[in-house]
Amino acid sequence: MRDLCVETLKPMGFETVAADSGARALEILESGPTDIVLSDIRMPRMGGIELLKTIKQTYPEIDVVMMTGFGTIAGSVEAMKMGAYDYVTKPFVIEDFKEIFLRLAKKQDLTRVNRLLREQLNARRGYAGIVGTSASMQKMFRMILKAAPKRHPVLILGESGTGKELVARAIHAHSPWKDKPFVAIDCGALTSALIDCELFGHVRGAFTGADSARQGLLASAQGGTVLLDEFAELPTELQTKLLRALQEHEIRLVGGNLWTHLEARIIAATNQDMGAAIQRGSVRRDLFYRLNVLTINVPPLRERKSDIPALAHDFINRHGGGEGSMTAISDDAINRMMTYNWPGNVRELENCIQRALVLGSGQVIEAKDLPPPLLYQNPNERKENPKLKELERRAIMEALQAAGGECQRASKMLGIGKTTIYRKVRKYGLENFTGLTRSA
Numbered sequence: 001m002r003d004l005c006v007e008t009l010k011p012m013g014f015e016t017v018a019a020d021s022g023a024r025a026l027e028i029l030e031s032g033p034t035d036i037v038l039s040d041i042r043m044p045r046m047g048g049i050e051l052l053k054t055i056k057q058t059y060p061e062i063d064v065v066m067m068t069g070f071g072t073i074a075g076s077v078e079a080m081k082m083g084a085y086d087y088v089t090k091p092f093v094i095e096d097f098k099e100i101f102l103r104l105a106k107k108q109d110l111t112r113v114n115r116l117l118r119e120q121l122n123a124r125r126g127y128a129g130i131v132g133t134s135a136s137m138q139k140m141f142r143m144i145l146k147a148a149p150k151r152h153p154v155l156i157l158g159e160s161g162t163g164k165e166l167v168a169r170a171i172h173a174h175s176p177w178k179d180k181p182f183v184a185i186d187c188g189a190l191t192s193a194l195i196d197c198e199l200f201g202h203v204r205g206a207f208t209g210a211d212s213a214r215q216g217l218l219a220s221a222q223g224g225t226v227l228l229d230e231f232a233e234l235p236t237e238l239q240t241k242l243l244r245a246l247q248e249h250e251i252r253l254v255g256g257n258l259w260t261h262l263e264a265r266i267i268a269a270t271n272q273d274m275g276a277a278i279q280r281g282s283v284r285r286d287l288f289y290r291l292n293v294l295t296i297n298v299p300p301l302r303e304r305k306s307d308i309p310a311l312a313h314d315f316i317n318r319h320g321g322g323e324g325s326m327t328a329i330s331d332d333a334i335n336r337m338m339t340y341n342w343p344g345n346v347r348e349l350e351n352c353i354q355r356a357l358v359l360g361s362g363q364v365i366e367a368k369d370l371p372p373p374l375l376y377q378n379p380n381e382r383k384e385n386p387k388l389k390e391l392e393r394r395a396i397m398e399a400l401q402a403a404g405g406e407c408q409r410a411s412k413m414l415g416i417g418k419t420t421i422y423r424k425v426r427k428y429g430l431e432n433f434t435g436l437t438r439s440a
């Protein structure tokens with residue numbers, strides 16, 4: 001019977017291996033990938049059901065077809081319950097037998113295609129979670145892939161909140177040293193003496209209170225990647241030191257005299273206009289040239305508005321969740337996002353969604369859940385000096401926002417009476433921001 005099965009399956013294009021026992025079958029599975037197992041139910045020593053159970057536990061992706069003797073319906077029912085794909089009853093008509101395997105092959109092809117699609121999707125999202133299908137983002141992804149395998153420094157330019165750190169992480173994640181550390185240091189957040197020690201490390205007694213030596217971040221990255229975020233904030237003497245490190249690939253502990261090899265890959269990021277910074281003298285021209293070999297420009301959000309819906313959904317997925325949480329966003333809300341200018345870029349968009357998730361109610365983020373700047377965005381009105389009335393309208397709107405649409409809470413925040421706020425809400429047509437309905 002075993003030989004007959006093999007002879008039938010082979011010409012159909014299946015690569016077949018025969019096993020004379022359950023134990024032997026498991027050995028074969030262990031030795032390489034297998035798509036389908038055909039097994040008899042009644043076998044000496046390890047029975048077919050036991051084999052099926054083991055396979056489903058260890059290799060859940062393998063499809064198992066069971067073979068049962070005539071009149072053992074109970075066995076086949078149990079097999080199906082245990083996760084068998086199908087069963088053949090002996091004696092069988094060859095055509096029926098073939099039919100099962102053809103169907104199975106088709107199903108497995110589909111699974112493979114789906115898996116491939118999923119992997120492609122992950123790959124597209126796989127730039128360390130950078131969302132973006134706009135042409136400018138696709139161009140940036142290509143730059144990331146180009147830069148990743150090289151050891152040269154990378155310069156990332158872009159406004160605040162555009163995702164420069166994400167880009168740096170993506171470069172690291174696609175580099176051959178992705179298993180080594182990724183270390184980010186915010187150069188704007190530390191005093192120059194501290195950054196010096198943070199970056200290069202120091203020997204014992206290098207300064208008062210340094211009672212032990214410490215490795216710097218450049219060394220601690222151990223062949224990984226170091227991101228110098230807001231590097232333009234570095235004092236110029238440190239820029240000189242950094243330039244030397246980049247040129248000579250050597251670093252020295254603060255207070256020490258031993259040079260060691262610099263192994264880490266340096267990525268520098270800044271939101272500053274390099275031309276102006278060099279002109280001002282706050283960024284050294286030679287350091288800029290050294291860094292400017294591979295430059296990645298991260299476009300501001302207002303220049304790639306087509307990415308907004310995907311980003312909004314991504315943040316809802318990322319920050320939402322939990323019981324009764326919001327899962328969608330209304331068209332109206334998206335429209336307002338599309339017309340907004342996003343001075344704070346993706347970071348502002350992320351905050352905006354997080355805020356809506358906290359303040360809003362129901363399943364869908366509505367326009368009223370968005371922060372005031374998005375709701376109130378007539379650029380002409382914003383530029384001219386708003387009249388007192390307009391200020392009042394805006395104050396009420398913002399209070400309603402903060403109060404989640406509850407007039408009573410908003411009135412308390414504004415220090416006005418309940419009846420007054422109802423009246424003003426109607427006067428200014430702000431019913432949409434409250435639980436009230438617009439009266440005729």
Ligand SMILES: Nc1ncnc2c1ncn2[C@@H]1O[C@H](COP(=O)(O)OP(=O)(O)O)[C@@H](O)[C@H]1O
Nearest residue numbers: 129130131132160161162163164165166346347
């Ligand atoms: N394209 C993007 N896809 C998903 N999240 C993003 C994207 N760009 C930025 N973010 C998110 O926005 C926030 C700000 O990004 P960040 O890299 O810190 O900006 P930058 O360093 O340019 O100021 C982070 O929470 C980041 O995860």
Ligand SMILES: [Mg+2]
Nearest residue numbers: 161164165229
């Ligand atoms: Mg940053």
